[in-house]
Amino acid sequence: MDSETAGNPSIDYELLGLKAGIEIHQQLNSREKLFCHCQNVLRKFDERSGELFRYLRATESEFGDIDAAAKAEMKQERKFCYYSYDTTCLVENDEEPPAPLNLEALEICCTIARALSMTPINQIHTMRKLVIDGSNTPGFQRTALVALDGILPNGGSIETICLEEEAAQRVEGNTFSLDRLGIPLVEITTSPCMKTPEEVRDIAAFLGMVLRSTGQVRRGLGTIRQDVNISIRDGARVEIKGVQELDLIADVVKREVLRQRNLLEIREQLKGRGASVIEEMFDVSGIFRNSKSTILKRSSSILAVRLPSFAGLVGREIQPGRRLGSEFSDYAKKCGVGGIFHTDELPAYGITEEEIAEMRAFLESNDDECIVIVAADEGKARCAAQQVIARAGWALRGIPEETRKMIDEGSTAYMRPxxxxxxxxxxxxxxPVTIPTDWFAALPLPELLTAKRERFIREYLLDPALATQLVSSEQAFFFEQMVTEGISPGLAARTLLSTIRELSRAGTDIQHLTEKDIIAVLMAVERGEAAKEAIPAILCMVVSGASVPDALRHCAPSLSRDALISIVQKIVDERKDFIAERGNGALGPLMGVVMAEVRGSVDGKLVSEVLRQEISALLARQKPGKGDKV
Amino acid sequence: MSREFGPGDIVTCTFGQTPRKGTYITSRDGYAVVKLENGYNIGVPFSCISRISRPEPVPAPEIFISQDEALPRLSIVSTGGTIASRIDHRTGAVTSKSDAIDILRAIPRLRSVGHYQVRNLTTILSENMTPSIWQQLARAVYEEIMDEVAGVIVTHGTDTMAYSAAALSFMLETPVPVIFVGAQRSADRPSSDSTMNALCSASAAASNLGEVTVVMHASTNDDTCAIHRGTRVRKMHTSRRDAFRSIGIPPIGNVEYPSLAVRLEPCAVRRGSCEPALNEKLEERCALLTFYPGMPPSAIEAFSGYAGLVLSGTGLGHVSKTLIQPIRNLIGEGTMVMMTSQCLHGRVCDRVYDTGRDLLKTGVIEGEDILPETALVKMMWVLGNAKDAGDAEDLMRSNLKGEYTRRSADGF
Structure with missing residues (x-):
């Protein structure tokens, strides 16, 4: 990463007028989806039970306009394919009206709203938000504004919290999987109250922490996504979609500031040069008839867009790996073309110096002019050339308001207006659903994870690192349940954070382990009926279908203290010479031998105690002999 | 309080910590519904809002629709239903308020299939259809046929579309296609089936077909519309796009999408097979009754004085023994009674069991494999047009418009 994107300390973001806000989308862990009674389960694509396909088209809104974003998507007439599963239903297929709004999801949303000191709407109305990129089968996403005006730790405000349905997951191209469609999620939108990249990251982290504190949000990759809204003075509001990793947020902000600064810089240079955009496209197919470029050869229509005095600036880098030309290309791609060529990067790609010269002669253009070439069938090429003309026009005026998507390392590409x-x-x-004020006020506030961590350290005497690990895992609630049942905090924490994770890593299907079973096994350990060391073996047996009592019987057959003593005495007796040689140092090696014999029935501490006793006794018996020798 | 505000009023909504600008939409259960600038509607107490201004209503733009007169001349007769539905932003409800011109405007590609004359008959949801509206519809379609259009498209709600298609099948002799079409998903949504159904119906209306049919999605995919015979089609699902199915026969053709290529089965009646005629009389005193176990005799007796009664019996065409006498009485009073089966698939046969044989002795007419709803509509038409009771029974037993199949094919 170059120094500027990595956060050149000389950049004063407040001076640049940086204003940033975030939108956080977090999936909720309700039992069922938001508008149907399917479970919130994700599936593997090859588990699909059916495929269906549809066309989507833009429609008029209630005030008779077609939305700009929807219109932009419509530049491509697209057919969408959907995978259905035995866990999806006709609602996801857009073949049945939605069920009433899921009240469990609404309650989770209201709990979050209350934790953020927001004011609930009296009567919430579900809306249809047009989305015709195919990710929603009906062509819209259902969403409802639930509460307004929350408070952030930096003094800024949260504008809204909405409850909405998750979109279908893209398999590839225009194919989507319906398992994710309809999972409830909350969308939290802050005001543009953040002034530095680091502040954006911190607020995102804070909101994530509050969400996890409820214990009712889904966890894992893709269950939380951040969109970032950014503008600088004289720039434009840009929304960057789908930043999944918290660590990247600050970089995304820095790179967007960089892009806007560079675009403003390019605008000033263009102004100084008196640059312009010729709002006409020129057919140059004849010039490239025998071109070595396979793309040009394949295309029935090759059009040129002329940009006087743009030369050199179209190829100018505006973000790592991105040029002004990349922005033109993004717009052109909306028409279904693969990309564009421009003279700042030519000759290349099989296009020769001679061809460029011929084209310049044909168009009577001088070297100060940048020429953009689009090649496709005629409809697509005209559409793409029009898009390039539109975007190049923006370069003269400033920065267009856009929705952009994140690409590698925090750079972004244009998605739609x-x-x-x-x-x-x-x-x-x-x-519509009415939220009673007294019901909202009576919702229990979740204990914030930061407070929970302090409490765990204080009440359970947990090591701070262990406490951090525990509260940030999904197991904090279960941990407290275990402790309430009488399991010692240390054993509970270790079992959750290491034993079970290790089993999972070793390939044990821990999905089959119920909380009830885990508690039963640990209680047996607490009662001294099984050794700690036997926990993994017992849990493994339970996973493979054994009942807890059976697994205990098999892995930890009950053994009285007397029986243990006689086993230990026998082992000690057989290894007299070894003990004589090592003295008390024999304890360690013999522990393993005894533990193998008692097969996890006795706790290591007890074994060690008995073994130590018997070794001492033996040594005491041997002492006189030893003394004689001396 | 709600009376102070009108839809479209620009208001300030003071709710939470910040006042927000919005547009008043309507009153709902005592709350003011306000559209905020971010597009969301919220319901808040009226005390939270105050009017800033009331903008002048913007008149709807005049839409001129250019048409290519070289293309086949088609007629669209609109009756309402989901295909013509629009959202009423005052109440938030879906109503059948738009008409044939709206459909032409919403689906520009229709203008590459034909050029259209439009006729707005009603704007009703099809559960509100009546036999007298069937008659108005038959007259309207007949007039369009006499005006020598190449085909007629009837936009219709899907709930009772099969009844109307059957009714027009009997009331009309048509040399050109008469295509019923509707939508299962409202036209406001980008995924609506209205576009594909309308385009396929237009293509079918311009095709070589010559009978009354229903054209709707053949599967959940946007790939093919099926062409169903008006007397053999039934809505078999409450909500799916492919709710319409031909019962007892395969569809008589299909229209591919997006190519709009029409393929007709050999059994489909071709264009120009008859001279146009309208036989619009209907005897409305007819009813359809579904038998269920334990149905009391009074349920049959209630139809005393009716001209006809179609029974939808169990299995091969049965009702309980206790109903035989009331049925005998009804027929004795001059009511025509036909037996059909609630199985829908398969043929009535009242000669297998005692109950059936007893029913036949009362004078019940076996409805073969006719669909119960088609039998009802046909009975209305037959009793409205037959010369006498004997003629009526002959007509009921004859296959007039493909409502009976001669042989029961394998599979269903």
């Missing part, structure tokens, strides 16, 4: 309010209209199949 920012959506307007026109993309929302009422979901008439779902009745």
């Amino acid at each position: 920012l959506p307007g309010a026109a993309r929302m209209y009422p979901e008439t199949d779902v009745a």
Whole structure:
């Protein structure tokens, strides 16, 4: 990463007028989906039970406009394929009206709203938000505004929290998987109240912590996504979608600031040069008839867009790996073309110096002019050339408001224009839901994970590192349940954070382990009926279908103290010489021998105690002999 | 309080910590529904909002629709239903408020299939259809046929579309295609089946077909519409796109999407097979009754004075023994009674069991494999047009518009 993107300390973000806000999307762990009674389970693509396909088209909003974002997607007429499963239903297939709003999900959403000091809406209305990229079968996403005006630790505010349905997951291209569609999620939108990249990261981390504190959000990769809204003075509001890793947020902000600064710089240079965009496209197919470029040869239509005085600036880097030309290319791709060529990067890709010269002569263009070439069938090429003209025009004016997607390392690419309010209209199949004020006020506030960590250290005397690990895992609630049942905090924490994880890593299917079974096994250990050392073996047997009592009987047959003593005496007796030689140092090696014999029935501490006793006794018996020798 | 506000009013909504600008939409269960600038509607107490301004209503733009007169001349007769549905933003409900012109505007590609004359008959949801509206519809379609259009498209709600298609099958002799079409998903949604169904129906209306049919999605995919014979089609699912199925016969053709290529089975009646005629009389005093175990005799007696009664019996066409006498009485009073089966698939046969044989002795007409709803509509038409009781029974037993199949094919 170059020094500038890695956070050049000389950049004063406040001086640049950086304003950033975030939108956090977090999946909720309700039993069922938001608008149907399917479970929230993700599936493997090859488990699909069916495929279906549909076309989507833009429609008018309630005020008669077509949304700009929806219109942009419509530049491509696309057919979408969907995978269905035995865990999805006709609602996901857009073949049945939605069920009423899931009240369990609404309660989780309200709990989060209350934890963020927000004001709930009296009567919430589910809306249809037009999304015609194929990720929603009906062509819209259902979403409801639930509460307003929360408070952030930096003094900034949260504007809204919405309860909405998750979109289908893209398999590839225009193929989507319906298992994820409809999982409830909350969307938390902050005001543009953050002024530095680090502040954005910290607020995102804070919100993530609050969400996890409820214990009712889904965990794991892809269950939380951050969108970042960024602008700088004289720049434009840009929304960057789908930042999954918290660590990247600050870099994404830095790179967007860099992009906007560079685009503003390019604008100033273009102004100084008196640059312009010729709003006309020129057919140059004839020039490239015998081109060595396979793309040009394949295309029935090759069009040129002329940008006087743009030369050199289209190839100018604006973000690592991204040039102004990349922005043109992103816009052109919306028409279904693979990309564009521009003279700042030519000759290359099989296009020769001679061909460029011929094209310049044909167009009567001088070397100050940058020429952009698009090649495809005629419809696509015209559409793409029009897009390039539109985007190049923006370079003269400044920065377009856009929704962008993150690509590698925090750089971004254009997705679509920012959506307007026109993309929302009422979901008439779902009745409004009233949130009673007293019900909302009585919702129990979740204990924040930061507070929980302190309490774990204080109450359970946990090591701070262990406490951190525990509260940030999904097991904190279960941990406290175990302790309430009478299991010692240390044993509970170790079992959850290491034993079970190790079993999982070794390939044991811990999904089959119920909380009840784990508690039963650990209680047996607490009662002295099984050794700690036997826990993995017992759990393994339970996973493979044995009942807890059977597994205990098999892995830890009960053994009285007397029986243990006689086993130990026998072992000690057989190894007299070894003990004589090592003295008390024999304890360690003999522990293993005894433990193998008692097969996990007795706790190591007890074994060690008895063994120590018997060794001492033996040594005491041997002492006189020893003394004689001396 | 709600009376102070009108839809479209620009309001300030003071809720939570910050006042927000919004648009008043409607009143719902005592709350003011306000559309915020971010697009969301919220329901808040009326005390939270105050009006800033009331914008002048923007008149709907005049839409001129250019058409290519070289293409086949088609007629669209609209009756309402989901295919013509729009969202009422005042109440939030879906209503059948738009008409044939709206459909042409919403689906520009229709204009590459034909050029259209439009006729708005009603804007009702199809559960509100009546036999007298069937008659108006038959007259309207007949007039369009006499105007020498190449085909007629009837937009219709899906709930009772099969009844209307059967009714027009009997009331009309048509040399051109008469295509019923609807939608299962409202037209406002990008995934609506209305576009594909409308385009396929237009293509079918311009095709070589010459009978009354229903054209709707053949599967859940946007790939093919099936062409169903009007007397053999039934809505078999509450919500799926492919709810319409031909019962007892395969569809008589299909239309591929997006190519709009029409393929007709050999059994489909071809264009120009008859002269146009309208026989619009209906005897409305007819009923359809589904038998269930334990049905009391009074349920049959209630139809005393009716001209006809179609029974939807169990299995091969049965009702309980206790109903035989009331049925005998009904027929004795002059009511025509036909037996059909609630199995829908297969043929009535009242000669196998005693109950069936007793029913036949009362004078019940066996409905073969006719669909119960088609039998009802046919009975209305037959009793409205037959010369006498004997003629009526002959007509009921004859296959007039493909409502009976001669032989029961394997599979269902």
